[in-house]
Amino acid sequence: MFRLLARWRRLPFDYAALPDYMLRHGLLDPYRRSIGGIVLTMVVAGGALFLSPIGPTGAAESALMITAMVGGAVVAVLWWVRPWPTYRQSVLFVVCADLLIFCALLSVADAPTAFTLSTAFLVVGVYCGHFLPMTALFLHVGATVSGSAILMVIAARASDGDTALLVVQLLVLATLFVFMPLLTQVPLFHLRDDAYRSADDPLTGVLNRRGLHQVVAGHGHMHLPADHVVGALVIDLDGFKHVNDTLGHAGGDDVLRRVGERLRVVTDGWAVVARLGGEEFGVVAAVPASVFRNRFTAVHEAVHWGDDPVPVTASSGLAWQSADEFRRDHSDVDNLLRRADRIMYDAKRDGGDRLDIAHCPPDAPGDRPTTRSDSTPHRRPYDDVA
Known part of the structure; x- marks a missing residue:
């Protein structure tokens, strides 16, 4: 007892x-x-x-x-x-x-x-x-x-x-x-x-896709301020096959665990972090429009640490929806993630190691051209590997 x-x-x-x-x-x-x-x-x-x-x-x-x-x-x-x-x-x-x-x-x-x-x-x-x-x-x-x-x-x-x-x-x-x-x-x-x-991913300790839906959609009775937007960031690690080839699958798992921990730390309770599958992570949060870009840019940049045994970079896509339009049901969450996923693949096709945003709410309410993150792309040790 x-x-x-x-x-x-x-x-x-x-x-x-x-x-x-x-x-x-x-x-x-x-x-x-x-x-x-x-x-x-x-x-x-x-x-x-x-x-x-x-x-x-x-x-x-x-x-x-x-x-x-x-x-x-x-x-x-x-x-x-x-x-x-x-x-x-x-x-x-x-x-x-x-x-x-x-x-x-x-x-x-x-x-x-x-x-x-x-x-x-x-x-x-x-x-x-x-x-x-x-x-x-x-x-x-x-x-x-x-x-x-x-x-x-x-x-x-x-x-x-x-x-x-x-x-x-x-x-x-x-x-x-x-x-x-x-x-x-x-x-x-x-x-x-x-x-x-x-609801947890057993490898990284962050939520899995099911847990992400439960947490985001489950707080529908909580009010979102009018000046907030709901952002969905999809992060896909670049060249992860080469990470596994270099470190082995156990080393690759360690990389995923480190990335999950970094995303938890940088979000510090203001966002929901999940592993969506493979080497892909999702971050969903309601934030004031004025800090939207800075918050999610910091999350994207937290993936890369230069002193890692094999430093990794990420291709990220960011989509958003105004707080008054977001119903927090499963379809809204899925729609945001799908939009962010498409933007992420555009970033990956353009060479990776970048964050693309369809449009930035603090600047204008409508769609604007894709915005590249201000960070300088990081050179990866495996870039020259065929």
Whole structure:
């Protein structure tokens, strides 16, 4: 079990992964509305306690319950009218939900009943188990176990009941608080890890073509600023057969790994990098139009390092589409890559070791003649090989 937890702790966490999957399958909005409905149900349950003899009796207790109900109603409305929350908003939701539930339980006049009703924390725990990382889950579990322990102490002092039974209840609740979300999160994280691996190129560690589509098309619910353009850069290593002939296939694999790593470093999280097949890589990103040319030129030039055992160069083609026209579906991604691929082959036919751009958005909105990169072509050790 400890090995399982240790592996779980090392797995990558991508908050957007599950919402993106749900969005692609039409589940995100129904889930969002359902969560709002669950919150409202708990608000109604709190209001019904006013009709019960064990409900809030004093002014302070009534104020606590009303505060919890108003807060819960606001949260429910936000779930209905707002898009799926960001990571920070999700964490804030969990914190607010835990506090509102605790306030509502403190207002219940019968302390042992309030202690029993602390099972309501489980609803929030299930949300944590599905959508938040291990750290957030453990913080939630620690907070809810502590809150239940406080309610248990209040219950023990408020009655002559069986203290041993209250302790047993706390142990059962603590077990549920820990293991129900944990048993949800562990397999989900492993499924996500498997999904990440299936989307990765095993040789270079960058995404494969399938992973590129998943990442780019999967963030369709995220807004792109109006001044951005979406660029697709296709990079094909020049004369790679000669690299394999010089270094052997193992050496060729090392070259591909180095190129993949350089592309990851130079993009530094602002672009999606994938190996499209063979010695061909793709880079897709939404960037401000004003830095479009410089950003992608830097990516193209990162391929060549003069101190490599066999320095490689690349023929690259760059295509783009305005942010307001880009729908981020599979057809848009494929169209951009096809256009960039055609431009890349034009660069290769012109001798390679160059970046060609069909037109440059910062200069003009329409098509312009192919633009060669400003870098001086690099002479390769294998240029004279027949």
